Amino acid sequence: MAAAGSGFYGWRVVGAAFVLATFGWGIGFYGPPIYLHAVQEARPWPLWLVSAAATLHFLSGALAVANLPRLYRRFGVPAVTRAGAVLLAVGVLGWAVAAEPWQLMLATLASGVGWVAMGAAAINAILQPWFVRRRPAALAMAYNGASVGGILFQPLWVAAIAAFGFAQAATLVGLAMILAVWVMAGSVLARTPRDLGQVADGGGDPAPPVPPAPAGWRPWGDRRFRTLASAMALGLFAQIGLLAHLFSLLVPAIGAAAAGIAMAAATAAAIAGRTLVGWLMPPGADRRRVAAASYAVQMLGGVLLLLADGTATSLLVPGVLLVGAGIGNATSLPPLIAQAEFPPEQVGRVVALIVALAQAAYAFAPAAFGLLREPGAAAAPLLFAAAVAVQALAIAALLAGGRRQDRGQSASR
Structure with a gap:
C-alpha cells in the first residue's frame, strides 16, 4: 500500500480512469456501429431490426446509469466496475453469436448495462473523492481516454473481425478488457483518500463551498x-x-x-x-x-x-x-x-x-x-x-x- 508521503495518489486514479474510459468507450460506445455492420453481414435480418439492437444497447445503459450511485453504495466501486466489464464482454460476444433476433436483443441489454460502469457517470464517481478544486483537469485527462478509445478500437475492431471473425475477436478483446479492469479495480480503485491518509487534490486551498440542499430536495x-x-x-x-x-x-x-x-x-x-x-x-x-x-x-x-x-x-x-x-x-x-x-x-x-x-x-x-x-x-x-x-x-x-x-x-x- 502506498504511503501518504509517496505523492498524491489521485493522479494514479486518473490514470486508471483513463484506461477504463478507453475500454468503455472503445467497446461500448464506438463499437456498436461496427457490430451492427458485422451482424448485418452475417445474418439475413432487416436493417431496421439490427439498428433497433443498437438503440436498445444505449437505452438499457441509460436505465442502468441512473442507478449507479445506489449500486456503488451497496457493492462498492471495484465490484460494480468488474461486473460491468464482464457484462460488456459477454454482451458483445452475444452480438457475435446470436442466432435469433431475441438473442441479439438480450445481448444488447448486457452490453448496454455493462458499458456504463466505465462511462461518463462512472468516471466522475471514481474521481469525485480525490478531486474538488482540480477536478476539471482530472476529468479532462480521464475523459480523454474516451477519445483514445475511439482512435484505437474502431480500426482494431475492423481488423480483428476481418482476421478472426466477429466471435473470436469479441472473445479476445473481452478477455483483455476483463483482465485489465479486474486488476485495476482491485489495485487502484479500491483505495480511498482516507485509506492513504490523504485529502482531495493532495491539499491546498479548498474549493468554495456549495450551500447544502434543502430538506426534501428533488x-x-x-x-x-x-x-x-x-x-x-x-x-x-x-x-x-x-x-x-x-x-x-x-x-x-x-x-x-x-x-x-x-x-x-x-x-x-x-x-x-x-x-x-x-x-x-x-x-x-x-x-x-x-x-x-x-x-x-x-x-x-x-x-x-x-x-x-x-x-x-x-x-x-x-x-x-x-x-x-x-x-x-x-x-x-x-x-x-x-x-x-x-x-x-x-x-x-x-x-x-x-x-x-x-x-x-x-x-x-x-x-x-x-x-x-x-x-x-x-x-x-x-x-x-x-x-x-x-x-x-x-x-x-x-x-x-x-x-x-x-x-x-x-x-x-
Missing part, C-alpha cells in the same frame, strides 16, 4: 437540474446525430481516405479542446458559459459545413475541426457544472441522472438524423441545419439556468 423541482439535463441531452443528440452521418456525407466531396483522416482529426481536436478547457478554465469561471461557448464553436463548425455545400474543401475541413473541438467538452463539462452548482452529497446522483437522460436521448439521434437523408431530401443541408438548431437550443437551456436563477434560489433557502 432534482426535477430544481431549475438548475432541469436546464442542465436538457442542455446535455440536446447537445449530445445534435452531436451524435451529426457524427453518425458525417463520414458518409464527406466521402462524395473528398473521398473515403480523406474523410477517414478528417474524422480522425476531429477526434484529435476533441482531445485538444477538452484538455485546454480542463487545464485553463479559471476556478471561478461560470461553467455554464464555458459549455455554451463550446457548443457555439460546434455551431460555427456546423454553419461552415452547411455553407460548404458538399464541395468547398476550404470550409469542410475547418467545419469538421470546429465540430470536433467541442466533442469532448459535451461529456466532461456537465459533471463540472453539477459539481459547482450542487452540494457534494447530491453531485453523484445529479451526474448519473443527467447522463442517463442524455443517453436515452442520443440513442435515437442516428435514426432521427437519418430521416433527413431519405431519398429526395437535400440530405446534407438539412442535417447540418438541424444540428445547428438543436445546439442553439442546448445553449439556451444552459443560459436559462445560470447564475441569476442560482442567486434567487439561494436567497429563498
Whole structure:
C-alpha cells in the first residue's frame, strides 16, 4: 500500500480512469456501429431490426446509469466496475453469436448495462473523492481516454473481425478488457483518500463551498437540474446525430481516405479542446458559459459545413475541426457544472441522472438524423441545419439556468 508521503495518489486514479474510459468507450460506445455492420453481414435480418439492437444497447445503459450511485453504495466501486466489464464482454460476444433476433436483443441489454460502469457517470464517481478544486483537469485527462478509445478500437475492431471473425475477436478483446479492469479495480480503485491518509487534490486551498440542499430536495423541482439535463441531452443528440452521418456525407466531396483522416482529426481536436478547457478554465469561471461557448464553436463548425455545400474543401475541413473541438467538452463539462452548482452529497446522483437522460436521448439521434437523408431530401443541408438548431437550443437551456436563477434560489433557502 502506498504511503501518504509517496505523492498524491489521485493522479494514479486518473490514470486508471483513463484506461477504463478507453475500454468503455472503445467497446461500448464506438463499437456498436461496427457490430451492427458485422451482424448485418452475417445474418439475413432487416436493417431496421439490427439498428433497433443498437438503440436498445444505449437505452438499457441509460436505465442502468441512473442507478449507479445506489449500486456503488451497496457493492462498492471495484465490484460494480468488474461486473460491468464482464457484462460488456459477454454482451458483445452475444452480438457475435446470436442466432435469433431475441438473442441479439438480450445481448444488447448486457452490453448496454455493462458499458456504463466505465462511462461518463462512472468516471466522475471514481474521481469525485480525490478531486474538488482540480477536478476539471482530472476529468479532462480521464475523459480523454474516451477519445483514445475511439482512435484505437474502431480500426482494431475492423481488423480483428476481418482476421478472426466477429466471435473470436469479441472473445479476445473481452478477455483483455476483463483482465485489465479486474486488476485495476482491485489495485487502484479500491483505495480511498482516507485509506492513504490523504485529502482531495493532495491539499491546498479548498474549493468554495456549495450551500447544502434543502430538506426534501428533488432534482426535477430544481431549475438548475432541469436546464442542465436538457442542455446535455440536446447537445449530445445534435452531436451524435451529426457524427453518425458525417463520414458518409464527406466521402462524395473528398473521398473515403480523406474523410477517414478528417474524422480522425476531429477526434484529435476533441482531445485538444477538452484538455485546454480542463487545464485553463479559471476556478471561478461560470461553467455554464464555458459549455455554451463550446457548443457555439460546434455551431460555427456546423454553419461552415452547411455553407460548404458538399464541395468547398476550404470550409469542410475547418467545419469538421470546429465540430470536433467541442466533442469532448459535451461529456466532461456537465459533471463540472453539477459539481459547482450542487452540494457534494447530491453531485453523484445529479451526474448519473443527467447522463442517463442524455443517453436515452442520443440513442435515437442516428435514426432521427437519418430521416433527413431519405431519398429526395437535400440530405446534407438539412442535417447540418438541424444540428445547428438543436445546439442553439442546448445553449439556451444552459443560459436559462445560470447564475441569476442560482442567486434567487439561494436567497429563498
